[in-house]
Amino acid sequence: MSEYPSSAEINIIGVIRSSFTDLNNCPKQGDEGGVEAWVEVLPQYAAGLESLQAGQNLTLLSWLHEADRHVLAVHPRGDVNRPKRGVFNTRSPARPNPIGLHEVTLLETEGARLRVAPLEVLDGTPVIDIKTSYDQRKPVAGAEAAGIPPRQAAIIRQACHTAWQRTLLSGFNGNISLRINGDTCLVTATGSTKGDLQPEDLALVDIATGKHIAGGKASSETAMHLAIYRQQPEAQAVVHTHPPKLLALGVRVAPADMLRIPIYESDLIRERMTCIPAHAPGTQELADAAGAAAAQHEAIHMEKHGLVCWAATPREALALSEEIEHIAGMHLDSLC
Known part of the structure; x- marks a missing residue:
């Protein structure tokens, strides 16, 4: 049986600048009170932004750097009245690899900076990838x-x-x-x-x-x-x-x-x-x-x-x- 690597290298491509400065005030999801925020992409990755336009829907992948990476079971949405689930059956940020997925709309581009909304993460959160949303591949009826x-x-x-x-x-x-x-x-x-x-x-x-x-x-x-x-x-x-x-x-x-x-x-x-x-x-x-x-x-x-x-x-x-x-x-x- 082949062996799987125990780790992989991830490149941080940028950082999120948001009005959320207290983790306790961050919404659970973007559509539950997310705000406009800026994604500042590092200069060496700016070329990857070519052809992005305001109005596009994007999927941001962030590294939730303050999450607990040693958790394998959580109460869904932090509600202790609900039984615990394995983290892979939740969207909890606490997990072995705390990758956040955020569906946002691109509102404005300014050089290597993107203004997006709605975003629910803490100011200073690292960004590890940006993708066009999957739903843009779906045919639009009419x-x-x-x-x-x-x-x-x-x-x-x-x-x-x-x-x-x-x-x-x-x-x-x-x-x-x-x-x-x-x-x-x-x-x-x-x-x-x-x-x-x-x-x-x-x-x-x-x-x-x-x-x-x-x-x-x-x-x-x-x-x-x-x-x-x-x-x-x-x-x-x-x-x-x-x-x-x-x-x-x-x-x-x-x-x-x-x-x-x-x-x-x-x-x-x-x-x-x-x-x-x-x-x-x-x-x-x-x-x-x-x-x-x-x-x-x-x-x-x-x-x-x-x-x-x-x-x-x-x-x-x-x-x-x-x-x-x-x-x-x-x-x-x-x-x-």
Whole structure:
């Protein structure tokens, strides 16, 4: 039997410059609060960056230099209430060879420096390789999908399907968007079925001007999403749903009494949510009212219409929507 080498040499090709300076503040994954960061490539490897262009999706391979290399079993995501697994059945940084895989979008090139997002690693983390993302090899269905970033498109498709499964969306109603960088957002297209979103059912839009950049025709509620992004810089995702229990509750009680029941969760949610008066769907009046409300609140109940939540990720915005719908159900039950 042939013998395998016990070690291999790895060349560090660069370093990550990030706003994360405390390991405890780093998100678990890039789509859970990752930030823009710079990858500084060493001069001797700069030639390898030739032909890279802004807008490409990349896979960064980093060396997680502060990870424990003597661990073979961990609690998934550090949750001690979950049974331990072998590290090769997790994405834990603690492992014999602590290689990090990060799916990012290239936002800008500046000589041998790359500005990318979203990235979740510590400032000073070494980089060992850069590859074009595997998903760029996959065929894109429909000419309408040209120019749509595939990784973010997959995030929105998954969020829409999850919202549909939880009955927060049905048929053609509702819409979800994701801020791609400081300038653009990806939003569901008008007339798209959210439970079965297709590649052509997304549109890329300029946040400042509302100009269509790529993809299908943007949702009629896009103005509301843009207003929220403009008024709330912390918003990275906006989820507009039509929760049936919340809407039914709005028929039964006045806006000031929404979710006002004697449980702790109700008080906590009410601090995060506000109500705005009824405006016709798709109007600038609705967009302006929602944008102004988003400056102070993460959840906005739109009378006679639905709910819009913003967060760092679609998953977090959906979780807040689901909590509100759950409490609305309890409130309805208490009225019987």
